[in-house]
Amino acid sequence: MLNNRLLLIFFLLVQNVTLSVAQKESTISENIGDCFGAIKIPVDEQVEPTFTGYAGAENDLAKWKNTLSLELSNTLWLTFKAPLNGTVELQGNFEVLPLELLIFKLEKNQTCKEIQEKKVTLAFQKNYKDVGKLDTNFQLEKGESIYLYFNTAQDTKESLNLNASFLIEDKNGASASLMVIEDLRTDDSQPSFQIKIRDAKTKLPVESRIIISESKNFNALYTASDMYLNRKGYLKFQMKVDAPGYFFKDIFINVRDDEQKEFTVYLNPLEKNQQIELEGIQFLPQSTVFTEEAKPKLRRLRDFLALNKDVQIEIQGHVHRIGKNNWKSKRVSKQRAKEVKNYLVQNGIEEGRMTVKGFGNSKMKYPEPQNDDERRANRRVEIKIK
Numbered sequence: 264m265l266n267n268r269l270l271l272i273f274f275l276l277v278q279n280v281t282l283s284v285a286q287k288e289s290t291i292s293e294n295i296g297d298c299f300g301a302i303k304i305p306v307d308e309q310v311e312p313t314f315t316g317y318a319g320a321e322n323d324l325a326k327w328k329n330t331l332s333l334e335l336s337n338t339l340w341l342t343f344k345a346p347l348n349g350t351v352e353l354q355g356n357f358e359v360l361p362l363e364l365l366i367f368k369l370e371k372n373q374t375c376k377e378i379q380e381k382k383v384t385l386a387f388q389k390n391y392k393d394v395g396k397l398d399t400n401f402q403l404e405k406g407e408s409i410y411l412y413f414n415t416a417q418d419t420k421e422s423l424n425l426n427a428s429f430l431i432e433d434k435n436g437a438s439a440s441l442m443v444i445e446d447l448r449t450d451d452s453q454p455s456f457q458i459k460i461r462d463a464k465t466k467l468p469v470e471s472r473i474i475i476s477e478s479k480n481f482n483a484l485y486t487a488s489d490m491y492l493n494r495k496g497y498l499k500f501q502m503k504v505d506a507p508g509y510f511f512k513d514i515f516i517n518v519r520d521d522e523q524k525e526f527t528v529y530l531n532p533l534e535k536n537q538q539i540e541l542e543g544i545q546f547l548p549q550s551t552v553f554t555e556e557a558k559p560k561l562r563r564l565r566d567f568l569a570l571n572k573d574v575q576i577e578i579q580g581h582v583h584r585i586g587k588n589n590w591k592s593k594r595v596s597k598q599r600a601k602e603v604k605n606y607l608v609q610n611g612i613e614e615g616r617m618t619v620k621g622f623g624n625s626k627m628k629y630p631e632p633q634n635d636d637e638r639r640a641n642r643r644v645e646i647k648i649k
Contacts, residue, residue: 294315294319301340311570337414340412348433352427355423361391363415364390405440455524456523459525468489471530500515509532510530544557546599565607578603582623
């Protein structure tokens with residue numbers, strides 16, 4: 264009996280150790296000082312990514328040790344993925360010296376794992392000691408990417424000055440290849456109406472999340488850059504458009520003119536020095552746990568803050584609750600706002616740039632919700648960029 268008990272205890276200990284190791288291995292750092300947390304570089308925009316003052320949680324370049332000149336000290340990762348065939352051009356001015364820069368070129372489907380395993384191409388390397396200037400370019404095929412690794416010996420939270428531009432090989436072909444079409448026409452005898460979602464700068468199609476409501480026939484969630492509808496008489500509906508890297512837009516379509524055959528929505532890329540609100544960070548009922556849909560938006564917000572050191576935000580929490588706005592509602596809403604702040608701080612954003620506020624149920628989008636979607640929309644955190 265004693266031997267059996269000892270065997271059981273030993274088995275449980277081994278199982279716990281194995282589980283702990285597995286959990287540790289499955290954890291991927293989203294800190295901007297680590298490869299998997301790399302900031303996505305926007306194109307045609309001057310950005311100022313900021314060092315955190317410390318190295319990331321992972322030693323991503325352990326197998327590149329003989330290639331490096333500086334000890335792991337204060338790291339920053341950035342990345343760019345080619346949406347089409349073309350050339351990415353990088354220019355930068357760096358005052359944080361000494362500074363080491365490595366640029367890796369990754370093939371389609373390669374990730375940071377291949378960088379860690381030394382299975383990618385080191386396309387550029389430079390050690391800046393006196394003057395920090397960058398002017399280089401890389402030809403990329405659609406789906407290929409580059410990763411930039413910065414490391415400085417300074418214990419600093421200073422910023423780098425960087426600009427990226429992308430020259431598309433075939434712009435006409437690019438427009439067609441970027442289109443994602445949702446065709447809702449059911450009657451060939453009826454006239455058609457087209458909705459186009461376009462980048463306000465490049466005028467290229469933007470694949471977007473589109474929610475149509477208050478219509479007779481089209482209420483649903485769609486993913487598209489172009490939509491085709493039958494128009495029977497006049498068209499009238501509400502449309503919410505959201506795409507990664509862009510300001511969202513809420514549009515009310517009210518078309519009575521038979522001659523109007525299309526409507527174009529222009530999305531503005533996220534930029535600093537403007538005051539906006541970002542929606543879509545939602546929680547599970549009666550909890551401070553993010554929904555899966557919230558995570559990409561949180562990371563997008565983190566990238567935006569990491570690239571724009573002077574931007575400060577107010578994180579606003581909201582709950583869904585019918586009735587009086589009591590202390591419990593306010594507490595839960597503020598805690599949700601704090602959860603967003605904690606995520607950002609844990610992943611490299613300075614705490615002093617953020618404030619939190621809990622509104623309880625005083626600003627519900629749908630005071631009298633009719634379905635689960637409307638109730639979910641009430642359980643949210645909004646980000647006000649100052």
